[in-house]
Amino acid sequence: MFGQESLLPGISNQLALGGIVIAIALYTLYHISTATDIPYIKGIPEIPGALPVTGHLLQLGDDHATICESWWRKYRTSVFQIRLGNTRAVVVNSFDDAKRMLIGHQSAVIDRPTLYTFHGIISSTKGFTIGSSPWDESCKNKRKAAGQALGRPKLKDYFDMFDLESYCIVRDLVRDSNNGATEISVRPYIQRYALNTTLTLCYGIRMDHVYDSMLREILEVGSAISLLRSASENYQDYIPILRYLPNNEKNRRSRELRDRRDKYLNALLDQVREMIKNGTNKPCISAAILKDQETKLTGVEVSSICLSLVSGGFETIPGTLTSCIGSLSTPEGQIFQEKAYKDIKRFYPDVRDAWRNSFQDEKIPYVNAIIKEAARYYTVSAMSLPRKTVSEVIWDGAKIPAKTMILINAQAANHDVDHFGLDAATFNPEQWLTSDGTIDPASEKVSSGIQHFSFGAGSRACSGQLIASRLLYTALVRLICSYRIVASEEQPPNTDYVDYNQFKSALVAIPRDFKVKLIPRDGMDNASEIGTLERCLEEARMRTEDYYKEEQGVSI
Numbered sequence: 001m002f003g004q005e006s007l008l009p010g011i012s013n014q015l016a017l018g019g020i021v022i023a024i025a026l027y028t029l030y031h032i033s034t035a036t037d038i039p040y041i042k043g044i045p046e047i048p049g050a051l052p053v054t055g056h057l058l059q060l061g062d063d064h065a066t067i068c069e070s071w072w073r074k075y076r077t078s079v080f081q082i083r084l085g086n087t088r089a090v091v092v093n094s095f096d097d098a099k100r101m102l103i104g105h106q107s108a109v110i111d112r113p114t115l116y117t118f119h120g121i122i123s124s125t126k127g128f129t130i131g132s133s134p135w136d137e138s139c140k141n142k143r144k145a146a147g148q149a150l151g152r153p154k155l156k157d158y159f160d161m162f163d164l165e166s167y168c169i170v171r172d173l174v175r176d177s178n179n180g181a182t183e184i185s186v187r188p189y190i191q192r193y194a195l196n197t198t199l200t201l202c203y204g205i206r207m208d209h210v211y212d213s214m215l216r217e218i219l220e221v222g223s224a225i226s227l228l229r230s231a232s233e234n235y236q237d238y239i240p241i242l243r244y245l246p247n248n249e250k251n252r253r254s255r256e257l258r259d260r261r262d263k264y265l266n267a268l269l270d271q272v273r274e275m276i277k278n279g280t281n282k283p284c285i286s287a288a289i290l291k292d293q294e295t296k297l298t299g300v301e302v303s304s305i306c307l308s309l310v311s312g313g314f315e316t317i318p319g320t321l322t323s324c325i326g327s328l329s330t331p332e333g334q335i336f337q338e339k340a341y342k343d344i345k346r347f348y349p350d351v352r353d354a355w356r357n358s359f360q361d362e363k364i365p366y367v368n369a370i371i372k373e374a375a376r377y378y379t380v381s382a383m384s385l386p387r388k389t390v391s392e393v394i395w396d397g398a399k400i401p402a403k404t405m406i407l408i409n410a411q412a413a414n415h416d417v418d419h420f421g422l423d424a425a426t427f428n429p430e431q432w433l434t435s436d437g438t439i440d441p442a443s444e445k446v447s448s449g450i451q452h453f454s455f456g457a458g459s460r461a462c463s464g465q466l467i468a469s470r471l472l473y474t475a476l477v478r479l480i481c482s483y484r485i486v487a488s489e490e491q492p493p494n495t496d497y498v499d500y501n502q503f504k505s506a507l508v509a510i511p512r513d514f515k516v517k518l519i520p521r522d523g524m525d526n527a528s529e530i531g532t533l534e535r536c537l538e539e540a541r542m543r544t545e546d547y548y549k550e551e552q553g554v555s556i
């Protein structure tokens with residue numbers, strides 16, 4: 001008896017101890033699995049339902065912008081915090097809050113977060129693109145150099161290039177569609193347009209064939225890297241333990257893409273060096289920097305600037321312009337096309353003048369309205385590029401600490417009914433126009449400074465927006481003057497502002513494929529105009545001939 005009595009308290013003590021150890025272990029496990037870089041921010045609501053380890057990642061799925069927009073509406077708070085694995089992020093959804101965060105706190109949100117896969121593996125050799133660089137002296141220099149190359153005073157230096165590249169779109173559409181007899185997918189022509197523009201700008205190099213192998217390699221690698229930057233495709237950035245899994249496929253793929261990208265970037269720079277040696281180089285950013293011994297930029301910074309410009313435009317412009325053409329080809333869109341054509345003729349009764357001026361100014365209001373609306377409606381970079389605070393942000397009394405990730409839901413802000421009205425989910429260029437068909441500078445939507453958030457805003461806004469607008473304008477004027485664009489019946493465009501995008505997890509939208517029928521406008525209204533397109537093309541060919549003859553391709 002004595003033995004048993006003395007044993008029982010011993011067992012229960014052990015059990016109690018065991019219980020305590022398990023409780024501590026569970027608590028520690030829970031604590032570790034829910035810990036974040038930045039602790040919970042008091043005063044900013046957190047979306048319920050976060051899980052240990054993954055946080056909100058699983059709930060967010062592939063389409064972060066749409067899910068965050070639905071949380072804004074469900075929980076009636078435009079600004080909230082979420083957990084991406086071990087990273088705390090503040091998400092901003094409404095138009096007014098996005099403006100307040102990006103403009104009102106622009107010095108505080110000037111930084112960008114660094115991610116394990118993109119920064120640690122993919123960018124380990126050629127440096128960070130401007131859009132992914134944390135804010136430091138090097139980023140400042142790179143942003144300044146890009147700002148100079150892409151600023152308004154520089155635009156006139158690129159007129160020949162705009163002329164040539166937009167001529168090539170129409171030239172090849174005429175050829176490949178048998179002047180409208182065959183339905184055609186326009187995206188490849190616009191991809192070449194965007195890529196050739198930035199390649200010329202950076203390296204003085206272009207490719208004439210839509211399916212050039214180098215061109216397709218740049219597009220393929222760039223798109224694959226864009227996927228690896230997205231949170232939903234890359235959990236290891238937010239759940240560090242995944243990085244140590246054996247046979248890590250993400251790391252292998254990242255290294256492979258990095259090597260493929262290095263190969264073409266080196267080939268491009270080598271070609272520029274060779275052209276400088278032979279005296280055949282064209283004026284371009286890399287030649288200017290390579291020749292200028294005084295420059296403060298390092299070799300990696302030069303590569304990084306060029307990489308930023310090439311990757312800045314090659315998906316955003318095709319995403320916006322292709323989807324815009326999709327909307328214009330629908331029965332409602334055809335009415336917008338006719339009005340745009342009429343407006344073009346109001347300024348340039350002779351279509352040849354419209355072609356000649358299309359790259360020199362942007363004065364046709366209806367075309368400008370279409371461009372604004374395409375950028376707003378199809379927010380190709382739905383969650384913009386992530387920001388990070390460098391100093392504390394006081395937000396309605398709450399303190400968002402330095403080093404917090406800030407995510408701007410540009411798609412939600414661009415479709416905010418409180419700002420754009422109840423038809424925010426409709427493609428309507430006319431919302432930017434007054435009743436007399438001009439863009440009203442005094443209207444709230446235009447005068448508020450920010451018209452939409454597709455180019456971001458504030459201290460790290462898109463450096464390429466001026467050139468992007470000009471590229472969209474030139475191509476649209478020439479296309480609308482040449483053809484009535486009509487959606488294919490077999491393969492029509494998807495014009496839903498969310499569902500048009502086939503890869504919702506990618507950083508930049510890739511529109512679903514569609515085809516259009518191109519109906520030549522030549523002589524449609526006036527028999528005397530028969531042959532106008534041919535004359536416009538011939539003039540453009542002659543104007544760009546010299547530029548064209550000297551064109552330099554490159555192979556890898």
Ligand code: HEM
Nearest residue numbers: 130131309312313316385455456457460461462463464468
């Ligand atoms: C329709 C076309 C384009 C769209 C929708 C677009 C969109 C964006 C967005 C959303 C950002 C992030 C802004 C922010 O954080 O506030 C950005 C940054 C940037 N974009 Fe664009 N972009 C376009 C075209 C271009 C082009 C053509 C270039 C270069 C030739 C370019 C170069 C850049 C650069 C260098 C940055 C980084 C700015 C920084 O971090 O300081 N973009 N762009």
